[in-house]
Amino acid sequence: MISSRTGFPQEASKLEAEFTFVRELGRGGAAIVYLAHDRELDREVAIKLIRSPLAEDEETLLRFAREAKTAARLQHPHIVAVHSVKRLGDGGLALVMQxxxxxxxKRAIQEDGPFPFERAEAVLRQIGSALTYAHSRGVIHRDVKPENIFLDERSDDALLADFGIARTADRATGLTLAGVTLGTPAYMAPEQIDGTGVDARSDLFSLALLTWEMLTGEAPWEGESLYTVIYKQKHEILPSVREFRPDVPFHLRLVIEKALQKKPDQRFPDAAALLGALDEYRSASAWRRWRSALAMRQRVSPATPPPPTGDEIEAVLPETRVNAAETIRYQRPTGEAKAVEPIVAASLEAEEDTQLRASRRSLFARRPGLKGAAVALALLLITGLGATLSALNPGLLPSGSAEAPVIAGSGESPATGSSGALASG
Structure with missing residues (x-):
């Protein structure tokens, strides 16, 4: 209920002794966030209040309490800090945050369009650093998405927020039941959709998806229904960033494609490895290692099962009616077909080979003497081989003369530089 005196919810009036509410910053399905002034410390804070209809929901209150406790443990320059938790008289909670x-x-992508490569990589590195820190303390975020990342207008730094559905490795919470999934479908890893085996690699899948969005300017599976998103997230591969940005740097594309592998054991083992790959994949030798490893992993996959019908979906997700970009809680389907083996675009190898050939041509162009030396060495080896064969078996060559080789494709004799073959003898 809105207070007629302040224009803010009555829950906010219970905090007026300490804070002056300024304006609403945003709202989600469970909470509203306000900008407020902390009079005691003379600083601006963000206050998250549970929306009135959910203030009596025990699970929602437990999620908020857990968010406060989890986030308070994480002190990192790229994680939004929680300053305190205020218990309201009606049993509700308020989180006082940085x-x-x-x-x-999300708003920056919508307003600015695709990010420059350097800016996207900076955000990737900063949020990757935040996840490295959180994971090292046993915290899996489980809802990494553009809406939960804030860009500081003063420094342009990226900060990760909203640990409301984070999972801690040191204790069970009972909030995620068997076969029940918490998260945002458009940014969830396949195993998270299944509700099993969620770990740090699941957060990396989500991080790769939002990096893909930064580079393309489009949300993953944009325009699709919730049920189609769930299906595609498990069975289909997003188009390569290169289809939208042909000049995307190799190291960014390879990091995204590896982190988006459907099987967790084919992704990076942790966020630190992902960050290290951003530097490692800049070299041609790393590209070759990636190509070789990929070729060993690829196998002929069984045919992808057809998408389930509307009736089949309704049978397993009877009450879900939310947008795929929203955080939801829903009952997962059972007996689904196993996700197929991902195949990274074959153009990767062709492009790499093209770049390596171009590099060799560039080397010969800078040092023309190398090409002449290579030709002379080839001529010497071939002529010597012919002489040896002739000595061993004179019948192998016509008597009286032997033809010197012509360099393939050039039409020139290596000795004279003119067209045709050079007779010896």
């Missing part, structure tokens, strides 16, 4: 002036990553 205020980040600026925009969410």
């Amino acid at each position: 205020y980040i002036p600026g925009r969410t990553l």
